[in-house]
C-alpha cells in the first residue's frame with residue numbers, strides 16, 4: 001500500500017517501530033522530560049522564542065476549536081479567510097461559540113489577491129484567522145501579505161499551518177504569528193490523534209489567561225498549567241506523543257531545510273511529469289504538500305478507485321463540488337521519486 005494522501009501519510013520506519021511497542025505509563029518523570037524536550041524542540045522549528053506549546057489529544061480540528069473557544073469572547077470580532085472546507089471550519093466554529101466574525105471568501109479556482117483586503121476596514125477586528133494552506137484546494141496563501149495586514153491593523157495573527165508546516169517555510173517570529181495550529185498526521189507523518197497549539201507569551205497573557213473557560217477538555221489554560229511540568233490534564237494519546245517526540249527530534253538533527261527540500265523535490269518532480277497527462281493544475285499558488293489535479297475528461301472518483309484496485313495506491317479524493325473533477329496528490333512522508341514513477345505509470349493507464 002502506498003499513500004499519496006495528506007494525512008495519515010506514508011510513515012517512516014522509526015515511527016512504525018515506536019507504534020509497534022508497548023506503551024509506557026505516562027505520569028512519571030521520563031514522560032515529562034520527553035514532553036518538555038519536545039516543546040523546546042518544536043519551538044525551535046517554529047521560530048518561537050518567548051512562548052508555549054500545548055499538546056491536545058484530538059485531531060487538528062480539536063486545536064482549531066480550542067483556539068476559537070479559549071481565545072475569543074463575544075465582544076471580539078475576527079476576520080477569516082475562507083477558501084475551502086478548512087476556512088469554512090473556522091467559520092462554523094465561530095458560529096458555534098458565538099464569536100462575531102466576517103469572512104473573505106476565495107471562490108475556487110480563484111487565487112487569493114491583496115485586492116481582496118483593499119476594502120476591508122481592519123481596525124474593526126481583533127484577529128485574523130487563516131489556514132495558510134487551504135488543503136481542500138491546495139492553495140497556499142501569501143503569508144507576507146496577510147502578516148503585513150495583521151501588523152498594520154494590530155490584529156492577532158492566528159495561522160492554521162497543519163498542512164503547510166514542514167512543507168513550506170514557516171517562521172512565527174518573522175511573520176508575527178501569535179498562534180500556530182499543528183497536527184500529528186500531516187507532514188509530521190505520525191498517527192492522527194495529537195494536535196498542537198504554539199503561541200507567544202504575550203498572546204497567552206492578553207487573550208487566553210483572562211478568559212473564563214467555556215470548554216473543559218480543550219481548555220488551553222489547563223493544558224498550560226499541566227505542561228509546566230511536562231504533563232497533560234487527561235490521558236493523552238501516549239503512543240502518538242512518543243512518535244512525535246522522535247520525529248521532532250530527528251527533524252531538529254537533520255534540519256528543517258532538508259525536510260522542506262525533500263518535499264519540494266517530490267512536488268516539482270510530480271508536477272513536471274504529470275504535464276504529459278490529460279490533467280490541469282490550477283493556476284493559484286500551491287503548497288509543496290500536495291498537487292491538485294483537475295481531470296477534464298475523466299471521473300475523478302473512478303480514477304481514485306482504479307489506482308486503489310489496480311495498484312494499491314491511494315491518492316486523496318475531494319469532497320463536495322470537486323468530487324468528480326479533482327484529485328490531490330500528496331508529497332508528504334516516506335515517499336521517494338521512484339514512488340512517483342509508479343504512480344504516474346498507473347495514472348497514465350487510468351487516463352488512457
Ligand SMILES: *Cc1c(COP(=O)(O)O)cnc(C)c1O
Pocket residue numbers: 007059060061062064086131133134135160161162163183186
Ligand atoms: C488536516 C487539516 C486540519 C485538521 O483536520 P482533522 O481531520 O481534524 O485532523 C485542519 N486544517 C487544515 C488546513 C488541515 O489540512
